[in-house]
Amino acid sequence: MNTMRKMQILSDTAQYDLCDYVNHQKQSRPNLPGIYYSTGSNGCQIPLFKVLMSNKCCNDCKYCVNHKDRNFTRMELTPEELSRFFLNYYQNNYVNGLFLSSGISGDIDSTMEKVVEVARLLRLDYGYNDYIHLKIIPGASKDIIKRAMGLANRVSVNIETATPEGLSELTTTKDYQKDILRRLKWINRIHSKNPKYAPSGQTTQMIIGATDETDEDILNRVKWLYKNLNVKRTYFSSFQPLQETPLENLDEPHPQRSGRLYQADALINSYNFKIDELVFDDSGLLNMDQDPKYTAALNMDIFPLEINQASYKDLLRVPGIGAVSAKRIIAIRKKRPFQKLADLKKVGVVVSRAEPFIKLKGTYQMALDNY
Structure with missing residues (x-):
């Protein structure tokens, strides 16, 4: 051969x-x-x-x-x-x-x-x-x-x-x-x-x-x-x-299982999530229909989160905010507070995902029940 x-x-x-x-x-x-x-x-x-x-x-x-x-x-x-x-x-x-x-x-x-x-x-x-x-x-x-x-x-x-x-x-x-x-x-x-x-x-x-x-x-x-x-x-x-x-x-x-594990792995490895912050069903499995960051957020009592005051750790727990955008938020708000969702979009936040979980200058952007 x-x-x-x-x-x-x-x-x-x-x-x-x-x-x-x-x-x-x-x-x-x-x-x-x-x-x-x-x-x-x-x-x-x-x-x-x-x-x-x-x-x-x-x-x-x-x-x-x-x-x-x-x-x-x-x-x-x-x-x-x-x-x-x-x-x-x-x-x-x-x-x-x-x-x-x-x-x-x-x-x-x-x-x-x-x-x-x-x-x-x-x-x-x-x-x-x-x-x-x-x-x-x-x-x-x-x-x-x-x-x-x-x-x-x-x-x-x-x-x-x-x-x-x-x-x-x-x-x-x-x-x-x-x-x-x-x-x-x-x-x-x-x-x-x-x-x-x-x-x-x-x-x-x-x-x-x-x-x-x-x-x-x-x-x-x-x-x-x-x-x-x-x-x-x-x-x-x-x-x-x-x-x-x-x-x-x-x-x-399940065809989504490995993908959900990769998402959860990123939360653990890169975002320093604790295992008990993640949500598992009675069989110990992740939700196959929603990404684990979103399902975790639904079970946290820190929301809605004030963007202009939240810690880096808490910002990372907001769906639609990643490590890069969280760092940008903290750097920019030292000079001026964020006023509107469009400002967050400019720093890389996926606003459609983040909106139900955040406040801007004390104003709740969207009730989660309406999401």
């Missing part, structure tokens, strides 16, 4: 490892396999070369396309052919970085050696200095994790579930505490001691809907990861029933 065809297969399989919260589960073009897009903090789309080193795997993750008992064509790339293929893309300005993961071909550390060798070849032999994200395989040794972090901008370990019990439902070959949480802790310690190791920090990923874990379970774990392990971002991968896997007959989760 030629290299292009191998790249197509291994890059399409890599779609299940997420590098973006918008463009999930899209195959790359046959003539340019492996090009996927990540959204930067400024909203720009960043093209990455995303591929698996190997789709061979000895794990039995029940949801996974690479499940050890699944019958399909297995293959792997050598570090040399992968690095050369990537450099061709990079030198032709097709991509701005590399996102590399792998199934377990052989044992864990021998597979990680190949992944790290790709980064070593690019950095030291070819002089490549741009972005590299390496997936750390659960169970990898501390030494090889540190070596990976010395070469990569960012690393990640997929936590997969919110609880040890959830992971035990999905696999018998991984231990939640030893293989995953311990590795996340190692990464945090290595980076904390020397920020040059994986300078962009670490991320993780969860599978949504493959177990009975609730949104409340998931977000409690997310909050813990951000607070205790300095995880930069959590990606939510909606479970998909795949043929010839043990969960092929399980229903997919």
Whole structure:
């Protein structure tokens, strides 16, 4: 099989490892396999070369396309052919970085050696200095994790579930505490001691809907990861029933569920919301019909909020006001108070959403009952 065809297969399989919260589960073009897009903090789309080193795997993750008992064509790339293929893309300005993961071909550390060798070849032999994200395989040794972090901008370990019990439902070959949480802790310690190791920090990923874990379970774990392990971002991968896997007959989760989790995650990670400020139903799930910031606002007793006096923390709890517009409000009102809704619109407030929750110079703009 030629290299292009191998790249197509291994890059399409890599779609299940997420590098973006918008463009999930899209195959790359046959003539340019492996090009996927990540959204930067400024909203720009960043093209990455995303591929698996190997789709061979000895794990039995029940949801996974690479499940050890699944019958399909297995293959792997050598570090040399992968690095050369990537450099061709990079030198032709097709991509701005590399996102590399792998199934377990052989044992864990021998597979990680190949992944790290790709980064070593690019950095030291070819002089490549741009972005590299390496997936750390659960169970990898501390030494090889540190070596990976010395070469990569960012690393990640997929936590997969919110609880040890959830992971035990999905696999018998991984231990939640030893293989995953311990590795996340190692990464945090290595980076904390020397920020040059994986300078962009670490991320993780969860599978949504493959177990009975609730949104409340998931977000409690997310909050813990951000607070205790300095995880930069959590990606939510909606479970998909795949043929010839043990969960092929399980229903997919609600199509809005991952999106609501991303919205709630942003409230926790960027707006410093507490879990008990969010609203869950009796099953521990978020409202699928309304975004979590709006449902949270309906249950807060701080509204209507006086725009010209409210704290930054409280402004962030107003639907339609984000971090940028909240900072602008505070800066501008030091010079002059806001007089009308049009003034708020000019600083980026989504007035149609904010209006029922605010007052301007003591005047309630719209009763929530009329919204």
